[in-house]
Amino acid sequence: MCGIVGILGRGPVADQIVDSLKRLEYRGYDSAGVATLEGAHIDRRRAEGKLKNLEAKLGKSPLAGHIGIGHTRWATHGKPTEANAHPHAAEGVAVVHNGIIENFRELRIELEKGGAKFVSETDTEIVAHLVSSYLQKGASPIDAVKQSLPRLKGAFALAFLFKDHDNLMIGARKGSPLAVGYGDGEMYLGSDAIALAPFTDDISYLEDGDWVVLTRKGCEIHDESGNIVKRDVLKSGASAFMVDKANYRHFMAKEIHEQPEVVGHTLARYVDMASERVALPMKLPFDFKDVQRISITACGTASYAGFIAKYWFERFARVPVEIDVASEFRYREAPVRKGDLAIFISQSGETADTLAALRYAKQQGMHTLAVVNVTTSTIARESETVMPTLAGPEIGVASTKAFTCQLMALATLALAAGKARGELSDADEAKLVQALVKVPRLMADALTHEAAIEKLARDIAKSKDVLYLGRGTSYPLALEGALKLKEISYIHAEGYAAGELKHGPIALIDETIPVVVIAPYDRVFDKTVSNMQEVAARGGNIILMTDAKGAEEATVDSMVTIVMPDMDSAFTPLVYAIPVQLLAYHTAVVMGTDVDQPRNLAKSVTVE
Ligand code: AGP
Numbered sequence: 242m243c244g245i246v247g248i249l250g251r252g253p254v255a256d257q258i259v260d261s262l263k264r265l266e267y268r269g270y271d272s273a274g275v276a277t278l279e280g281a282h283i284d285r286r287r288a289e290g291k292l293k294n295l296e297a298k299l300g301k302s303p304l305a306g307h308i309g310i311g312h313t314r315w316a317t318h319g320k321p322t323e324a325n326a327h328p329h330a331a332e333g334v335a336v337v338h339n340g341i342i343e344n345f346r347e348l349r350i351e352l353e354k355g356g357a358k359f360v361s362e363t364d365t366e367i368v369a370h371l372v373s374s375y376l377q378k379g380a381s382p383i384d385a386v387k388q389s390l391p392r393l394k395g396a397f398a399l400a401f402l403f404k405d406h407d408n409l410m411i412g413a414r415k416g417s418p419l420a421v422g423y424g425d426g427e428m429y430l431g432s433d434a435i436a437l438a439p440f441t442d443d444i445s446y447l448e449d450g451d452w453v454v455l456t457r458k459g460c461e462i463h464d465e466s467g468n469i470v471k472r473d474v475l476k477s478g479a480s481a482f483m484v485d486k487a488n489y490r491h492f493m494a495k496e497i498h499e500q501p502e503v504v505g506h507t508l509a510r511y512v513d514m515a516s517e518r519v520a521l522p523m524k525l526p527f528d529f530k531d532v533q534r535i536s537i538t539a540c541g542t543a544s545y546a547g548f549i550a551k552y553w554f555e556r557f558a559r560v561p562v563e564i565d566v567a568s569e570f571r572y573r574e575a576p577v578r579k580g581d582l583a584i585f586i587s588q589s590g591e592t593a594d595t596l597a598a599l600r601y602a603k604q605q606g607m608h609t610l611a612v613v614n615v616t617t618s619t620i621a622r623e624s625e626t627v628m629p630t631l632a633g634p635e636i637g638v639a640s641t642k643a644f645t646c647q648l649m650a651l652a653t654l655a656l657a658a659g660k661a662r663g664e665l666s667d668a669d670e671a672k673l674v675q676a677l678v679k680v681p682r683l684m685a686d687a688l689t690h691e692a693a694i695e696k697l698a699r700d701i702a703k704s705k706d707v708l709y710l711g712r713g714t715s716y717p718l719a720l721e722g723a724l725k726l727k728e729i730s731y732i733h734a735e736g737y738a739a740g741e742l743k744h745g746p747i748a749l750i751d752e753t754i755p756v757v758v759i760a761p762y763d764r765v766f767d768k769t770v771s772n773m774q775e776v777a778a779r780g781g782n783i784i785l786m787t788d789a790k791g792a793e794e795a796t797v798d799s800m801v802t803i804v805m806p807d808m809d810s811a812f813t814p815l816v817y818a819i820p821v822q823l824l825a826y827h828t829a830v831v832m833g834t835d836v837d838q839p840r841n842l843a844k845s846v847t848v849e
Contacts, residue, residue, distance in 0.1 A: 243327075243339035243506075244270065244313040245419065247400040247410050247430035248440070249457045255286075255304040256310035261436045270313035271321035276328040276335040277306025281405045283335045287326035289627040297461060308407055310400045310430075312337035315631075317509035318345070319362025327776070329366040330359065331373035331637075333404045334558035337371075338365040339432060340397030340417040340832070341505050341514065343678055348392065362515055368399060383454055384410045387467070390452060396501040396681035400430050413452040418487070418687035421445045421453055421460055423474060426460070428455045434485055438584070445472040446488045449685060491836045493637035496504065497822050498688060500642050504815065505681035506631040507646040511653035514678060517671040519657045526625055527608045529661035532582045536607070538570045538598040539586035540846065542640040542724060543647060546612075547586050548717035549814050550651035555809070557659035557673070562756055567594035571601055579606035585650070587645035588635055589845035590618020599623060612650050614643045617666065628654065637837045638844050639729050641822045645684070646720065648815050652677060676809035680816060687819035688804045691827075694820055697801050698827030703756050705731060708746065709783075709821075710739040711759040712769050718759055718814045723826035729839045730832045739772040752780040757824070759817055762791035773797045786820050791810045 244265030248254040258275050273295045274287030282357070284304055288294035292313070312327035313839040319325040328335040339728060342348070345364035345584075348371060353359065357370040371392060375385035382403040396416025403409055412430045413421050421735050422429030422437035422444055430453075434444050450465030451472070464470045475488050479534070489495040513520040535554055537547035544566050551562040566576070567585075571594060583602035587595045590613040599620055602609055610622035614632050621627045630646035642648040656673055659665035665673070703708060707726055711719035720736035727734045737746050750756070756776045773783055782800040785792070792802050803820050805813075829836045 242435060243432075245317050245337050245339055245398055245400050245430065245432045246311040246436050247309070247402070247412065247455075248342060249308050249408065249428045249455055250309060251426055253305050254307060254309045256298055257440070258309055259292060259296055259299065260439060261431065262311050262313050264325055264438065265313050265432060265436050266292065272314045272316070272326035273312060274326045274328055275304060275309055275311040276330065277304040278310030278402060279304065279306050283330055283402060283404055283600060285328055285330060285335065287323050289321055289323050289326065296632055301547055305798050308402065308410065309408070310335065310337045310402045315509065317341060318364045318514045325361045325363050327362060327365060328402070329369045331362060331366070331369040333376040334369055334385070335373045335402045336372070337400050338368060340502065341395045341509070341678060341681055342367060342393050342397060343395040343682060344393070353845055356597060364374060364514070368393065372401065372419075372521060382406060382409060382411065386413065386452065387391055394682065395729055396505055397696065398432065402727045408456045410455045411452065412447065412455065414447040415450055416681060418499070418502065419447045421447065421455065421462070423459070424530070426457055430455065431817065434487060442476050443474050444623070445474050448472065449688070454775045477761060481808060489569060490830070491637065493639055493641060493826055493836050496635055496637050496642045497819065497826060498646050499633070500607065500819065501681040501685040501688070503642050504645050504684060505630045507649040508680070509648060510629070510631055510654070512674050512677065515848055517674040519653050519670060519674065520813050521653070521657055522629070525628055527580070527582060529558065529560070529658040531580060532560060533578060534586060535560055535582045536570070536575070536577060536602070537564045537584045537586065538567045538595060540567050540592050540594055542644050542721055543586040544645050544722040545596075545724070546716045547584065547643055548648035548720070549648060549714045552714045553652055553655035553811070554658060557655045558662050559664050559713050560658060565598070567592065567598040571597040577605045581607055583607040585609065585611045585620055585624065586647050587618070587620050588632070588640055589616045590615040590620040591845045592620070593846060593848055594679050596620055596623070598636055612647050614646065623670065637843045638806040638839055639725055639825070645815055645818050647675070648818070649680070652731055652812060673811065676812055679808065680812060683806045683816045684819055685751055687816050690803055690820055693801070693803065693824055694823040695827045700826045700832050701732070701755055701824065702730070702831035704732060704753065706754055707734040708749070708754060708756045709734060709736040709759065710742060710756060710772060711736070712739045712765040712767070713763065714814045715759040715761065718817055719757070721818070722757060722821040722825070725822060725827060728842060729825055729834060729836055731830035731834060732828065732832070733778065733841070739769045742772050745777060747775060747779065750779040750781040751775055754780065755784055756781045756788065757784045759821070761785045761805065761810055761817065761823060762788050762794065763813070766794070770795055770797060786817055
């Protein structure tokens with residue numbers, strides 16, 4: 242994941258920036274760079290590969306500026322070359338960036354028409370040229386950034402350095418994290434408190450949509466509408482912990498909020514955004530054309546990610562998929578076909594049942610592919626092919642960001658399968674990749690419903706039982722919603738396919754039962770509305786998660802409707818996971834449970 246550092250210092254800052262970037266190495270990267278203001282102009286050093294390559298360049302050709310920005314890049318648009326490494330620059334400005342600029346293609350065409358010359362394949366360079374275009378029209382740096390930000394679509398964090406301005410830096414946050422650090426006559430910007438730990442403990446975390454103007458004396462933070470706002474200054478304590486909670490009360494809350502960023506990084510690992518193609522970085526030791534059946538095996542939340550992926554593989558690649566929980570698969574002596582594909586999904590990569598299932602599949606001569614978060618784990622080591630999820634360390638026992646990163650990795654694999662099997666055309670692939678590229682931004686939009694969900698959680702916390710309903714890919718998400726709620730709030734919850742309700746669970750419905758209905762406006766929406774009517778007729782309290790069209794069309798009174806952004810119906814679980822997770826989280830907070838370490842549960846289940 243990309244890391245951002247900015248320093249307004251009292252002496253040369255390049256070495257400090259590199260030290261700080263070293264603390265961000267844990268996020269993963271494949272190139273790095275620094276820019277400082279040398280006299281009146283901006284100078285840069287960038288290098289492919291690890292920070293030692295950048296240090297070698299700085300050793301030969303030092304930078305002396307007292308103000309600078311630095312970056313570790315995890316390649317998204319374009320290869321990890323020096324030309325694509327950040328900072329990117331255009332006349333008068335340099336920028337570092339974390340995240341995805343969705344509308345980079347349109348902006349690039351527009352800027353090229355205006356005479357901009359691009360020298361990289363990145364989406365970031367567009368930002369430099371856009372700001373520069375306003376500077377060239379006479380705008381001040383602050384106005385140039387202010388005019389540019391609303392034109393950028395996506396989930397991102399940015400830091401800007403300006404020619405001729407030795408006492409000015411601007412940062413912006415929309416979907417990806419950014420923190421301000423307060424020093425003694427110095428100021429800092431960083432992706433997290435860990436990056437800033439060598440310099441200061443006093444940190445403000447920017448909120449979504451914020452942008453900040455820094456000088457050595459302090460900073461002025463603006464919200465998305467341009468109002469000057471105050472953000473709390475906190476003592477970070479990050480020097481003591483490599484993984485901290487930022488300003489969140491629990492790791493789970495932090496991990497829910499990290500999703501636009503880490504899901505974006507997982508996406509970037511498996512697609513080429515510039516060409517809108519799936520581009521798996523690993524060579525598959527089998528041809529999807531020869532696979533007659535896929536078996537997916539996992540436990541808990543990871544198994545629900547697999548269940549959602551079943552719908553994707555069957556729809557995009559027309560290949561039948563069997564989904565099993567690992568504790569059953571390992572003992573049921575499933576007849577499998579040699580040469581078929583077995584997929585294993587695990588955050589920890591150490592889950593005993595999943596590992597045993599993997600070993601069984603290998604013995605049967607299946608190809609094995611593991612979607613794992615911990616790449617040094619046993620499951621990763623023992624699988625023929627590994628697809629890492631780039632969620633970063635997940636500390637909360639309740640899985641959140643690992644789940645959505647698993648979904649993102651599996652979505653790209655399903656598209657790769659569809660392409661290889663001739664079921665998806667180039668145009669289908671481009672359309673679906675475009676839909677995936679929008680997901681991080683839509684997740685950030687979904688997070689804006691937190692206050693309403695927090696309020697709702699106070700009612701849910703009074704309930705003894707909660708039902709979750711969904712159809713299609715929303716059905717496994719309903720199962721995940723119920724699991725999330727019960728594991729951290731200890732309230733009994735069940736997930737059902739909405740159409741199954743009338744075959745039994747409807748007997749439970751009365752006015753004491755909240756029923757969470759996950760129903761984006763898709764081809765099964767009307768059917769789900771009929772099931773909601775059955776619930777309403779029996780006095781059940783409906784909490785509807787849908788989009789604007791769904792909210793308009795739903796003919797049933799719901800207790801609450803949470804309106805999600807409009808999106809491609811194929812990938813709704815990635816975005817609807819957010820309200821589902823937030824509802825469980827805030828209910829648990831109201832219940833006063835140990836959210837990050839709920840009773841009886843372990844993060845990594847290494848026993849049967
Ligand atoms: C989810 O919130 C869980 N605590 C649990 O179901 C978990 O997903 C399961 O134990 C699988 O773990 P893994 O992904 O590390 O294999």
